[in-house]
Amino acid sequence: MKKxxxxxxxxxxxxxxxxxxxxAKGWNLILTGRRKERLDKLKEELSGQAGEIYCLTFDVQDYISCQNAIYTLPEKVLESIDVLVNNAGLAAGRSSIDQGDLNDWDTMIDTNIKxxxxxxxxxxxxxxxxxxxxIINLGSIAGKEVYPSGNVYCATKHAVDALSRSMxxxxxxxxxxxxxIAPGAAETEFSLVRFKGDEKQAKxxxxxxTPLFAQDIADTVDFVVSRPAHVTINDLLIMPTAQANATQFHKEI
Incomplete structure (x- = not known):
């Protein structure tokens, strides 16, 4: 039976x-996100590899939207879920605490925690x-340490760390x-979102x-999920070799 x-x-x-x-392992997928066109494209690309693929378009910030979308799935599908990956998250802006944008704060708290x-x-x-x-929660090095101008983002990822232990x-x-799972510097759309589309600043x-890449974290998820039934990996901190902690990097510039 497919997982x-x-x-x-x-x-x-x-x-x-x-x-x-x-x-690629033939699992059934329930894929969620805010951008329907991207979900549909991904479903099309993965059809033929995966088992059943279900796409749900909603914003995790809105509980009613989450509830309405998830409950469209047949009960037998919901009962078949083996792994939940709480991956949706973001950083918005970077400033000292007194200069923070309230909308950015709300977006990070509502997405990353709620x-x-x-x-x-x-x-x-x-x-x-x-x-x-x-259940796999995607945290961050920012959930283990704080760094200058990372205040609210760090706070939300500390919350994810605490929630993981409480769960x-x-x-x-x-x-x-x-x-x-707490990654260090990883090159995804993360910085592009944080700097609100400024590609130069994000790059x-x-x-x-060499930062982490998305596939590094996917491989990590695959590893923890594939452990024997009697083994649970509670917490993993994963860094690029060139990064020692939240702020210390060896850069060849």
Whole structure:
């Protein structure tokens, strides 16, 4: 029987790479995101590799939208979910705390924290019912350390780290694994979003060293999911070789 993975933020970056990796293994995919055209294109590309593919268009910031979209799936599909990947997340802007943009704050809090909570709340009852499953939360080095002008983003990723540990405790009696994956510098659309479309500024973040790529994180998800039933990897911090912590890099410029 084919396994099923539910991925938020599957339209780009880590989420898309995870979808492609598990499609190649023949898994059933439930792909979610805000950009319907990207989901449809990805579904078309992966058809023939994956098992069944379901696409749900919604914004994780909106609980009612999450609920309405997820509940369009047949109950047997929801009950078949083996892995939930809470990947949707973003950084918006970078400034000192007193100069922060309130809209950026709300977007990061609503996406990075509430989005994880909303989707998890809707999916967990199906995992508990069958007393198995695996939740993977995409955190960040920013959830382990703070850095200048990263204040609210760091706070949201610290929350993901705490939620991952709390989920692990709450779901322990139900045989549900929980893994927090915390990447360092990774070249995806992350910096482009943070700097609001400024391609030059986004590219400069990765000048002089080789960052992580989306496939590195997809391979990591594949690894933790493929561990034996008696093994759970609670937490993984993954860095480019050229990065020691949140702020220290060896750049060849």
């Amino acid at each position: 099923t993975i539910f991925i938020t933020g599957a339209t780009a970056g880590f989420g898309e790479a995870i979808a492609r990796t598990f499609a 989005g994880v909570l909303y989707v998890s709340k809707l999916i967990i009852p199906f995992l508990k019912k069958k007393e198995s499953g695996h 692990r405790i709450d779901l322990l009696p139900f045989n549900i694994k929980v893994t927090n 400069e973040v990765y000048n002089g060293f």
